[in-house]
Amino acid sequence: MKHLFASVLTSAIVLSLSTAWAADTDLAALEKAARAEGQVNSVGMPDSWANWKDTWNDLNSKYGLKHSDTDMSSAQEIAKFDAEKSNASADIGDVGASFGPVAVVKGVTQPYKPSTWDQVPDWAKDKDGHWALAYTGTIAFIINKDQVKDIPHSWADLLKGKYSVTIGDVGTAAQAANGVLAATYAMGGDEKNLKPGLEYFGKLAKEGRLSLTNPVIASLEKGEVQVGVVWDFNGLSYRDQIDKARFEVLIPSDGSITSGYTTIINKYAKNPNAAKLAREYIFSDAGQINLARGYARPIRAEHITLPADVKEKLLPAEQYKNAHPIADPVAWEKSAKALPRLWQESVIINMQQ
Numbered sequence: 001m002k003h004l005f006a007s008v009l010t011s012a013i014v015l016s017l018s019t020a021w022a023a024d025t026d027l028a029a030l031e032k033a034a035r036a037e038g039q040v041n042s043v044g045m046p047d048s049w050a051n052w053k054d055t056w057n058d059l060n061s062k063y064g065l066k067h068s069d070t071d072m073s074s075a076q077e078i079a080k081f082d083a084e085k086s087n088a089s090a091d092i093g094d095v096g097a098s099f100g101p102v103a104v105v106k107g108v109t110q111p112y113k114p115s116t117w118d119q120v121p122d123w124a125k126d127k128d129g130h131w132a133l134a135y136t137g138t139i140a141f142i143i144n145k146d147q148v149k150d151i152p153h154s155w156a157d158l159l160k161g162k163y164s165v166t167i168g169d170v171g172t173a174a175q176a177a178n179g180v181l182a183a184t185y186a187m188g189g190d191e192k193n194l195k196p197g198l199e200y201f202g203k204l205a206k207e208g209r210l211s212l213t214n215p216v217i218a219s220l221e222k223g224e225v226q227v228g229v230v231w232d233f234n235g236l237s238y239r240d241q242i243d244k245a246r247f248e249v250l251i252p253s254d255g256s257i258t259s260g261y262t263t264i265i266n267k268y269a270k271n272p273n274a275a276k277l278a279r280e281y282i283f284s285d286a287g288q289i290n291l292a293r294g295y296a297r298p299i300r301a302e303h304i305t306l307p308a309d310v311k312e313k314l315l316p317a318e319q320y321k322n323a324h325p326i327a328d329p330v331a332w333e334k335s336a337k338a339l340p341r342l343w344q345e346s347v348i349i350n351m352q353q
Helices: 011-025 027-037 052-063 074-087 099-106 155-160 174-186 195-206 217-221 232-242 272-282 285-293 329-351
Strands: 039-043 066-070 092-096 132-144 227-231 247-250 256-265 323-325
Touching (some): 027 272, 039 272, 052 272, 074 092, 074 099, 092 099, 132 232, 132 285, 155 174, 155 195, 174 195, 174 227, 174 256, 174 329, 195 329, 227 232, 232 247, 256 272, 272 285
Parallel strands (some): 039 066, 256 323
Antiparallel strands (some): 132 247, 132 256
């Protein structure tokens, strides 16, 4: 809470502060305060991403909250919160895992711990409640079975194949950069030592098997991708949109990286209680199931029972046994900044020979 309590306040301020304090500790009071605001404005949470549509519809039907969204990148969201300050037009945003701490350092967030807080793993949340991953993404392979008959189940298998591997632009796309880190883990490296992963992709490049095309639905549908390196939720969504029988999506068995996305509540939000209620709902069973309907893996997956039709959309839990959250976020942030140069020097050069 950013409010300051004083011993002598006007009755209006006392009422305002009492409501805000209760909102953090009493769900009934939070609901009442959110209903009074009647609106929640988001950034980076469009209807089509991770099935946010159903969550916004639920918040409207259950609590009378109207909603609007402006889609933008994680960095843009934080910059918007900081630039607008008390003229805030956004109450809540959804940013990549590495951007949660950045937003806190920038001083543009306010904390709220949902009632299911204890079921969120420690690695996936800020101890003070400024951010917490609501869903995860794990680096996966999407494989065109029409073109690849010997399905690769690991990074090692991938290296033995004769087909092309599509990763996208490592210099600009978080998905592609995390793909390099996933391969690095499988080859024995870590956030401080990307050399094994760079050497791995260097070999593919030397063999003429590496494609830097973005593995998106359009290129997959046209048959331009034989094996794509993607977030699991993207791969599953693309598979089902194009042809479930044509593609296989799997987590590489010898190692992968799990990251995710977190809501951040604007420190300057005009509708702070509505934003907190939105986070509360996102972490509820219903909110987590909504995310799963959008192919995202709920952070509370071990604590909820997914409907059979939703469970079928996701990969089996056993595929994730060698998928790990980023162990050293500080080191990865540093390595990620150097990755475009290292990629150019270690991989792209092999494509040009």
